[in-house]
Amino acid sequence: MSERIHASLARMFDEHRLVFWYDTARDMREAFDSFALDGVEKVEIASNEFGLKYRMLRQAPKQRFLIYKDGPEPPMADNWLLDLQLATVVFKADQAAIWMAELGLPAQFESVVREHTEFYRAKVRVDALKRLMQASDTQTQMRLRMLAVCAGAEGGLDTVIEALLGELAAGKDDALRLIERSGLTEMLWTQVGQAYGYRSDEPDFEDFAISLFQSAYARALAEDGSLNAEALLVFRRWKNNRHWAGAFEELSARYQDLLKIPADLLKRDFRAVVATDHFEEIDRHIIRQIVQAMSTQTVSAPEVLTWVRERRQSHWYPKYEDIYQAIGFATEFQQAMAEANLGMTSPAEGVRRYVTSWYKLDQLYRKFIYHMQKSSHVSLLADLYDSVENRYTNSFVLAVNDAWQDQIAGLSEWKIPGFASQADFYRDQAAEYRRKDQKVAVIISDALRFEVAEECLRRIRALDRFDADLKPMISSLPSYTQLGMAALLPHNGLSMAEDGSGDILAGGENTKGTPARERLLAAGRKGDSAKALKFKDVMNMRTEEGKALFRDHHIIYIYHNRIDAIGDDLKTEEQLPDAAEDAIEDLTKLVRKLTSANFSNILITADHGFLYQHRVLDESDFAIADPQGAEILFRNRRFVIGRGLSATAGMKHFTATGLGLSGDLEVLIPNSINRMRVKGAGSRFVHGGAALQEVVIPVIRVGKQREADVGHVEVQIFVTGRSLISSGQTAVALYQVQPVSEKMRSRELLAGIYATDGTLISDEYTLLFDFRSENAREREMPRKFLLSRDADRFNNQDVILKLRERVGKTSHYQDYASHRFQLRRGITTDFDF
Numbered sequence: 001m002s003e004r005i006h007a008s009l010a011r012m013f014d015e016h017r018l019v020f021w022y023d024t025a026r027d028m029r030e031a032f033d034s035f036a037l038d039g040v041e042k043v044e045i046a047s048n049e050f051g052l053k054y055r056m057l058r059q060a061p062k063q064r065f066l067i068y069k070d071g072p073e074p075p076m077a078d079n080w081l082l083d084l085q086l087a088t089v090v091f092k093a094d095q096a097a098i099w100m101a102e103l104g105l106p107a108q109f110e111s112v113v114r115e116h117t118e119f120y121r122a123k124v125r126v127d128a129l130k131r132l133m134q135a136s137d138t139q140t141q142m143r144l145r146m147l148a149v150c151a152g153a154e155g156g157l158d159t160v161i162e163a164l165l166g167e168l169a170a171g172k173d174d175a176l177r178l179i180e181r182s183g184l185t186e187m188l189w190t191q192v193g194q195a196y197g198y199r200s201d202e203p204d205f206e207d208f209a210i211s212l213f214q215s216a217y218a219r220a221l222a223e224d225g226s227l228n229a230e231a232l233l234v235f236r237r238w239k240n241n242r243h244w245a246g247a248f249e250e251l252s253a254r255y256q257d258l259l260k261i262p263a264d265l266l267k268r269d270f271r272a273v274v275a276t277d278h279f280e281e282i283d284r285h286i287i288r289q290i291v292q293a294m295s296t297q298t299v300s301a302p303e304v305l306t307w308v309r310e311r312r313q314s315h316w317y318p319k320y321e322d323i324y325q326a327i328g329f330a331t332e333f334q335q336a337m338a339e340a341n342l343g344m345t346s347p348a349e350g351v352r353r354y355v356t357s358w359y360k361l362d363q364l365y366r367k368f369i370y371h372m373q374k375s376s377h378v379s380l381l382a383d384l385y386d387s388v389e390n391r392y393t394n395s396f397v398l399a400v401n402d403a404w405q406d407q408i409a410g411l412s413e414w415k416i417p418g419f420a421s422q423a424d425f426y427r428d429q430a431a432e433y434r435r436k437d438q439k440v441a442v443i444i445s446d447a448l449r450f451e452v453a454e455e456c457l458r459r460i461r462a463l464d465r466f467d468a469d470l471k472p473m474i475s476s477l478p479s480y481t482q483l484g485m486a487a488l489l490p491h492n493g494l495s496m497a498e499d500g501s502g503d504i505l506a507g508g509e510n511t512k513g514t515p516a517r518e519r520l521l522a523a524g525r526k527g528d529s530a531k532a533l534k535f536k537d538v539m540n541m542r543t544e545e546g547k548a549l550f551r552d553h554h555i556i557y558i559y560h561n562r563i564d565a566i567g568d569d570l571k572t573e574e575q576l577p578d579a580a581e582d583a584i585e586d587l588t589k590l591v592r593k594l595t596s597a598n599f600s601n602i603l604i605t606a607d608h609g610f611l612y613q614h615r616v617l618d619e620s621d622f623a624i625a626d627p628q629g630a631e632i633l634f635r636n637r638r639f640v641i642g643r644g645l646s647a648t649a650g651m652k653h654f655t656a657t658g659l660g661l662s663g664d665l666e667v668l669i670p671n672s673i674n675r676m677r678v679k680g681a682g683s684r685f686v687h688g689g690a691a692l693q694e695v696v697i698p699v700i701r702v703g704k705q706r707e708a709d710v711g712h713v714e715v716q717i718f719v720t721g722r723s724l725i726s727s728g729q730t731a732v733a734l735y736q737v738q739p740v741s742e743k744m745r746s747r748e749l750l751a752g753i754y755a756t757d758g759t760l761i762s763d764e765y766t767l768l769f770d771f772r773s774e775n776a777r778e779r780e781m782p783r784k785f786l787l788s789r790d791a792d793r794f795n796n797q798d799v800i801l802k803l804r805e806r807v808g809k810t811s812h813y814q815d816y817a818s819h820r821f822q823l824r825r826g827i828t829t830d831f832d833f
Contacts, residue, residue: 002031008098009066009091013040017064018056018088020081022073032068045069049080056084096120103130112139116146119182125149143187150182151175157191162238168209169247176205195789197228213255213278220276221268229728233786236763239278239315248315252279274307277314286311287323287380294330295383301335302778304328312768322375326368330388333364337391342400347407348418354692355450355472358400362693363451365392369614370577389615397613401672401691408690409652409671414659420473422697423660425605426490426524429699433601434525434554440601441594442557444488445583446481446564447687449609453698456584456604460591460702461742464710468702475608477659478639478667479687479694481564484607486511489557490524495662496641500633514559521557528554535560535586539593546597562586567610567685576612576685595704602702609694610687611638611673617683622675625649627668637675638688640668650674652690712747713738715769715803717819718780725799725823729786732801732819736769736779746770749803749816753785756798761791791823799823 005028012019023029035042041063043052056065067081073090076082091097096113099120105113113120120126132145132154144157151167152175153159167175179185189203198208215225216235225231239248256262256279265273265281270289273282290307293299308328311317317324340361344350368388372381415421420428433440448456450472457470476487476494486494486504489511497503497510504511506520518532531553538558541549549556566572566579587604594602627635630644640651645666647653654667669689670676687694714737734751738744747769753762762785771779785801799821804813 016089020090021068024072040064042066116183150178158234166247169250196231217278283316291384301331304331322371326371329368347416359451405672414477416474422475422487425488441599443604446561448606450696452580459588465705475695475697479608489520496665502634531556550598570682573682573685600704604700606697608687637686723821731784734781740772755794
């Protein structure tokens, strides 16, 4: 007790020269006698008022005095020191007075302290209140700050509500019980009633929370709710605050069935709730309805893509992201199919059209399957999957390769005019750098088909100071690993082994395995130091080891096997889309690893491509004819190697010479995309044939730039009409100036309306601008902002719509763009909203 008295008196003397102390109960003499503070003289009132006044005003006008009276304060008419007392401060030694002294509160706050004594019994609460108090606070504002302290909040009533909702979600009521003990319950419900329109004869916080969810949902659908528009604003702020994400999800799940949301949604068109995310069931409803509409082809692709973009702002989007991504890719696939013309008049035209546009259909299909598999709600996409799978298989892959088969049926030699051949890769592309005395790294990714490489190209180009281009190359036939790998090496001619192994010989030597390939690579150019490595060996190198690799070698070949390793196994072939994603990630990392080791010339290519259909194949997908011949040495799903092979219906026959190989062996390849039956082999992922997807392979050239070349899209604020806010909401359009591309990244901004003093007076959005469309109208983002009650304080003043950007990974934001409005509202009512 004496310590708190000492501390309280010391704070008073920081601001006053004279402090009066009336010991009404005559029980504080010991505390007075023990008090000592440098520069403070203790005096006692004992019928000596005139002498004390003379000393304090004349003899020691700068001295600080503690003026003590052993007894109560005299009536004003009998108080000879009243003039001094009124000009300074009176210390009261009871507990409430000590609390007031600690807070530096004037006398008019005494009733607030005495009415809520339980609150002040904990020093930690008093200290917290002191931090929140402002000199201009009224008694009501002081009680609101006490509520905030009880709830563990640091703002106004809205932050108290947020904190109490958090406790409710956690199954706790500590803050509410403290509010009750502190005598603040009536204050809480009075404020909640005034602010949010909550009325109840027996107010209860969970009842309020249920009303809050119900009203926010109703008002979001332009219907009446039991609470007002301010409640909707508080709900949206709380819902969108990442700190309270778990609490929101818990309560939303708890009240979803209580409020009969699933049944209500069944009565609504999904378009009515596409901008609403108060309950998880809304996303499920939207997904089901979009999938159904797509399956019956009753919606357009632009509409679906717009809805998917809108749902990216949903609280539940991370949970359903893969489903929305799948819907988006399926939509783009169907749109591309509608625009595709799969005709061709020559093999060269077929390749040209494939690498220009048709490859995108393979890519969109693969991305759709990938996100469908990755989602944990495959059943929601069942109808859409059936539609996409049927169209991909029958209307694209089969159709385009039937047309392609017509073009290559008459070929006796495997050459496509105007396109590089895999057999010439080393001489024409890898060795080109050596002729310029430049070092080069070649990455060969097994089964990296053209469309996967195109996505990899974009990923590499998105790296700062990296540039890359992609060109097609025609693989050797049959399009399988042993031949493709051998064809990429320096050689003077290749032949197929006659032992039935399927191996490829160069100059009579087997080309299988990394050591054999390294020997061939070293013989490619006299004086060259060459090295063949596996992907994992390079990735495991330390920085100095990587630089030594560059220093000591002129050319290196790096072998990467992610796609073929997964796809060419019956047990794992359905994981092919995931393997393709991993391959892109691998190759991007490898490119960065190589450039950090000083390699500036990098080529990425493949031994062959592949066909992939996710659904287990029907009987009609297999070749009907069984290949016959004098000797069949090797066969898989897509080709046969033998001697004296008979012409077979539904198969294309090539001699070794026609394929650019030595020897007298022959090859049969099933037409189009047909497979042969091979016991124990997978049938969904295949290669070896002459389908476009198998034989059109990539060559990516990667280079490093000296200057940074990656930026972020710009965002502008568009306001139609006058910059005037005359109601409880305002609408604006936010425009993304450039489409997102490899060198132009997305931008995330925080948007809200602020008073000139920095007070947030509207709801606040976190917005991601990542539109890729070249159509400017499709890069607009309309937004409505609801004004809070705080906006009333700034009526007839300028307010500012601000777009703010996060500073790195910190919690700080800086202004990015702004637009000034004049706030001029009439009598504010709930109907403004």
